[in-house]
Amino acid sequence: MTDATPDSAPMHTAFDPQALPPLREVIARFGLDARKALGQNFLLDLNLTGRIARSAGDMTGVTVVEIGPGPGGLTRALLATKAKQVIAIERDHRFIEALQDVIQAADGRLSIVEGDALEVDPIQIAPAPRVIVANLPYNVATPLLIGWLGRIEEFVSLTLMFQKEVADRLVAKPGSKAYGRLSVITQWRSDARVLFNLPAKAFTPPPKVESTIVHLTPRANPEPAEWKALEQVTAAAFGQRRKMLRQSLKSLGNAEALLAAAGIEPTARAEEVDVAGFAALARAFKAR
Template sequence: MTDAAFDPHSLPPLRDVIAQHGLAARKALGQNFLLDLNLTGRIARSAGDLTGVTVVEVGPGPGGLTRALVASNAKAVIAIERDQRFIAALQDLVDAANGRLTIIEADALDVDPVDIAPAPRAIAANLPYNVATPLLIGWLKRITEYVSLTLMFQKEVADRLVARPGTKAYGRLSVITQWCADARVQFNLPPRAFTPPPKVESAVVHLTPRANPEPAEWAAMEAVTAAAFGQRRKMLRQSLKSLGNAEALLAEAGLTPTARAEEIDVPGFAALARAHAAGVGKRA
């Protein structure tokens, strides 16, 4: 249950926390801090109703979004931070959260949120951009374990997650994401919203498990999308040759051999994945 006494503005300003602890952002870790509590509050609200939900945050940094999550209806917040400098800086927030905030010092790439957070669980994070995509792929593999994912990406990546077939941004990440989840861009943020300002715009994306995903195996979906988009300018009868008899594979999936990857929707790729998993077109 939410501690109604917690006010994210009751703690020292984030800029003071950064100055006190000497927390300069490290480019090598993809750190860009979001210090405007109005914006961090908006991200937390984008996660929807978190009543009874344990929220996992990745890369809390000085704690801007963390404060907003603790102030939400979330049952508890577990923040994963690999940069030891921030552990001490977050201690005042831990104390103010009255047992609802836990900090885990670790690399998020090495942690499965399912192992550390009880269900129902969600993830909310201003992701370090240099590891955002691999983190997302890992979570999508087990998307049904989460109520939702509310994540900040470079706008270019966010656009790819929600891109439609036939558009320039549509690619392998679009297919994999939309196969597993319903993805919506909530809002964009300009570089000036961050300290230090990145060179790109950012966007918050909300993802929820798809109710009735197209049946397909993960490994097969990865294989067919990798082959198809690896040579996206070529017709599928050419780009899928690495998988075996492309013509047979496409015939089984009901797809036109002269089509290109960017023209195929998620059900089409799922059909390809099922055909590939069944051994259609594979070399003897």
């Protein structure tokens, strides 16, 4: 990752989101109904999209990757920042035409990549320094995050919207019901913090759940562990989370010896072990 931000970002024409047609007008003109199969819920309140963009931090000279711009509410807010460029990945072809007004108003700072975000590598399409800011479709939010966490050092930050239940899992601490595999992997690779919640009524159509914005930055000194080994030990441990680890880890071989090598009590349960403990387990498992 490139740490340095250019001393002076290229000058560009100030972008005014209010100068464009209202989002509801764009939706009506192009017949952009939200498709449940694609996890689409539109955030049309420009005050809220502006708040999300600002919460991502100073974006001077940074390339922003957005996932699923839809009618362009968050896209407009991102262009109103000092970002060098915004690259939006959109799977639904209907929105490509609808975003043309925004592209023209963006003075060369907005480009659209048509494709599935699960298959498009943001590192390949966006030069460093890069961030991701996105209202993620709920149905692909977790696999997208896991993919990015594997190379999070390539990003300055990720500012992402999840359904609240998932966001709670990302930041959950040992001993809580929400603490699980996703908590361990997220906190192993990143510093994650909840920024704010968004009520269902803020969206069109309103989802059945509350949403939460989470900000993630690369962890400076992650516990040494191999990704695959950590996935295996957390899958075994949390697959039977109510059992003691000496039972739940039996599928990995000699559980008692594995726990002893990691310095973990065999009577402990998965939800009691912190990230450092799981990293130690992963190292012991890999070594064996």
